[in-house]
Amino acid sequence: AQKITQTQPGMFVQEKEAVTLDCTYDTSDQSYGLFWYKQPSSGEMIFLIYQGSYDEQNATEGRYSLNFQKARKSANLVISASQLGDSAMYFCAMRITGGGNKLTFGTGTQLKVEL
Amino acid sequence: NAGVTQTPKFQVLKTGQSMTLQCAQDMNHEYMSWYRQDPGMGLRLIHYSVGAGITDQGEVPNGYNVSRSTTEDFPLRLLSAAPSQTSVYFCASSGRTGGAVNTEAFFGQGTRLTVV
Numbered sequence: 001a002q003k004i005t006q007t008q009p010g011m012f013v014q015e016k017e018a019v020t021l022d023c024t025y026d027t028s029d030q031s032y033g034l035f036w037y038k039q040p041s042s043g044e045m046i047f048l049i050y051q052g053s054y055d056e057q058n059a060t061e062g063r064y065s066l067n068f069q070k071a072r073k074s075a076n077l078v079i080s081a082s083q084l085g086d087s088a089m090y091f092c093a094m095r096i097t098g099g100g101n102k103l104t105f106g107t108g109t110q111l112k113v114e115l
Numbered sequence: 116n117a118g119v120t121q122t123p124k125f126q127v128l129k130t131g132q133s134m135t136l137q138c139a140q141d142m143n144h145e146y147m148s149w150y151r152q153d154p155g156m157g158l159r160l161i162h163y164s165v166g167a168g169i170t171d172q173g174e175v176p177n178g179y180n181v182s183r184s185t186t187e188d189f190p191l192r193l194l195s196a197a198p199s200q201t202s203v204y205f206c207a208s209s210g211r212t213g214g215a216v217n218t219e220a221f222f223g224q225g226t227r228l229t230v231v
Contacts, residue, residue: 004157035220043203043224043225043227044222044224044225045158045205045207045222047219047220050219091157091158093158100146100148100163100165100209101146101147101148101163101165101207101208101209101220102148102160102163102173103148103150103158103160103207103220104160105150105157105158105159106157107155107156107157108157
């Protein structure tokens with residue numbers, strides 16, 4: 001079974017600063033993907049970034065980057081130059097290759113960006 | 116671009132009533148799944164499907180049924196609603212490119228269900 005752990009229930013960051021949201025995972029599978037989703041107060045799930053277990057480079061998408069440390073089983077999300085619109089709940093998730101569309105989610109981190 | 120459409124957006128049920136949450140996608144995706152989101156617990160997988168006619172249970176399937184007669188639709192049925200099923204329900208779909216599932220899963224807007 002897979003497990004995702006997000007140990008930060010809530011985080012605060014000042015506008016324009018960078019912030020790291022932690023995610024550790026546990027699986028015995030060798031081939032998997034790691035995801036980050038953003039859920040604003042309106043409730044929709046917004047895909048941010050993906051990292052495959054065999055990808056050698058850390059994934060980046062605009063202001064989002066994923067700090068993937070395979071040996072430590074961590075997949076932290078880094079948001080650079082935080083904006084007020086980044087205030088939301090952030091979920092880390094995992095999918096095992098060959099497992100179809102089955103995602104295992106962490107419990108989320110509530111990020112608040114302050115002026 | 117409709118993407119993944121869930122209906123209804125809100126629903127209040129009485130204990131013991133049954134209902135169907137609808138999910139439709141127009142992207143010809145093979146993979147569809149249902150999740151429930153409860154406070155402090157993230158999203159948990161209820162049922163999933165890897166294609167028309169093929170479904171399987173996820174982490175929390177009890178009290179729910181699914182079927183997938185077409186590629187587009189994946190309804191979730193609550194057989195006899197209980198207060199413990201009060202939650203926000205999300206439907207998601209993914210396609211495939213070549214032999215691999217695409218990296219992005221598309222989510223519907225969610226259905227907020229209250230059972231009283």
